Amino acid sequence: MVLWSLRTTPSQATSYTPFFMVYGFEAILLTDLDYGAPRIRAYDEQGAKASHEDAMDQLDEARDIALLCLAKYQQELRRYHNQWVGDRTFNVRDLVLRLMQSNKDCHKLSPP
Template sequence: MNGIKKRLEKAKGIWVAELPNVLWAYRSTSRKATNKTPYVMALKFEVVIPLEVGLPTIRIKAYDVSHNVKVLSRSLDLADEQRKNALIRMADYQKQLAKTYHQKVQHKLFSVRDLILRKVIGNTKGPVDGKLDSNWEGPYKVTKLAGKGAYYLEDPEGKPVLRPWNSNT
C-alpha cells in the first residue's frame, strides 16, 4: 500500500490517469508470503502485460490454444492444493517475521509488590499529549499474577487498574 501511495503522490494532479497502471503493477507483482501474484491467486493463471500483447514475445508466440485449455483444466483440478500450499507458505512467512521481530525481546518476570512502569499506547494516550510527552506511565504496583506474563496492577493511591497488564506486549 505504501508503494501505491508513493506512486500516486508523485503523479499529483494526474493520479486518476496513473491509478490503473499502479493497480496493474500491484496485481502482477509476486508477494513474498505466497510467492505468487494476487492475479494468479484470484484468477488461477498468469497475467500477460499489455506490452507483450503489442510486441510479440516468445511467450506470446509459443501460445497454443489447445495446450492452454489442457493446462487450465489441470490447474483447476489442483486449485485447492495450490491454495493449501499458499496458506502453508504464508504461515511459515508469518512465523519467520514473528521470530525476527521478537528476536531482541527480553522477557522480564515480575513478582507481587514490584513497582513497574507501563508503556503508553495509542488508546491510553491523552488527546492533548504531544510527541514529546512521556512514553511511560506509572509507577504501578503488581498486586497479583493473572497468568503467564500478565499482572494485576494498582496505582500509587491503591486504586486497582481495571484490566490485567501483559508484559509481553
C-alpha cells in the same frame, strides 16, 4: 498502473502473485502483447482449454503451498519480533512516562 503492478508482483510471503491466487493463471501484460512474448506466440486455441483444466487442478495445490509458505513467513516474522522486543510487566505504583499532547491545531487525521 500501481494496482496492476501490485497484483502481478510475486508476494514474498507466498511466492505467488495475487492475480494467480485469484484466477489460477498468470496475467498477460500489455507489453507481452505489444512485443510478442514467447508465451503469446506459443498460444494454441485448441490446447488452451485442456491446459486451463490442468491449471485448475493444480490451483488447489498451489493455494495449499501458498498457505504453508505464508505460515512459515509469519513464524519467521514472529520469531524476529520476539527476539528484539521484550515483555514488559507493570505493577501497581510503578512510574511510567505519559506524554500529554494538546489537541490545538489538530484535525481528525493528525497522528495521535
